[in-house]
Each structure stands twice: as C-alpha cells, then as structure tokens.
Amino acid sequence: MNTKYLMTVTALYLGIIGFGLTFLPKEIAEFFDAGTNRTFILTLQIFGSLYLGFGMMNWMAKNNLIGGIYNRPLVFGNLLHFFVSAFALIKVVGNYADYQFKVILTITILYSLFAVCFGYLLRTSPVKTRNEH
DSSP states (O other): OOHHHHHHHHHHHHHHHHHHHHHOHHHHHHHTTOOOOHHHHHHHHHHHHHHHHHHHHHHHHTTSOOBTTBTHHHHHHHHHHHHHHHHHHHHHGGGSOHHHHHHHHHHHHHHHHHHHHHHHHHHSOOOOOTTOO
C-alpha cells in the first residue's frame, strides 16, 4: 500500500473537516439541526482544532515509512479515530432526513474505508519502493 497517498488523503479530509468546524460551526450545526447554543458552537470549534492538528500530523508524516512497527503510534491514533468514529456513524446513519442522510452516509463510508486502510497498515510491514531513498 502506498502510504503517501493514504496520509495525504486523510490529511486533506481531516483538514477540510477541521477548517469547517473551526470557521463554520454555526452553519454546520444548523445543517444537522443540532442547535446553536454558545457552548455547543465552542465545542465544535475545539473539535475543529483537533481535526486540524490531526490532519497536520498526517500531512507532515506522509513521506515517512509507515506500517508494521514503523510510526506505530501514528497508525494506532488514526486507526482508533477512524474505527471508533465509523462505528458511531454506522449506528446513527439511518436516523437522518434525506438531505442529511446522504452527507452522513458519505462520511460513514469514508471513515469505514480509512479504518480498514489503517487496520491493514497496522498488520503489514512497509515495503520501500525504488523512488524512496
């Protein structure tokens, strides 16, 4: 598996979510009919900073050897995030209205796919390609 692509895609994905939660928390909360009290908006912004930080960590590690024993904490962190979130999303995906359902279903599929990829990375050793130094 080419981990550079996986780390780049997850970094961009997490960065986009983080940017949205940081700068558009009220709009996101309104879209999901989640309420817009100050404490909830602040919580979304804090989650946004976590997503931005996690995305930046993945971006900065994209050129490193990843898998097996290499960068194991990074793989574990990503696996736990995507795996636990995928299960939470699977549990509630059917509870949303039509326009929200499509968004939640897409997010659920992406989270599940990323969880499988990081699970695979955890169980396999990386192979250097000719392009790597």
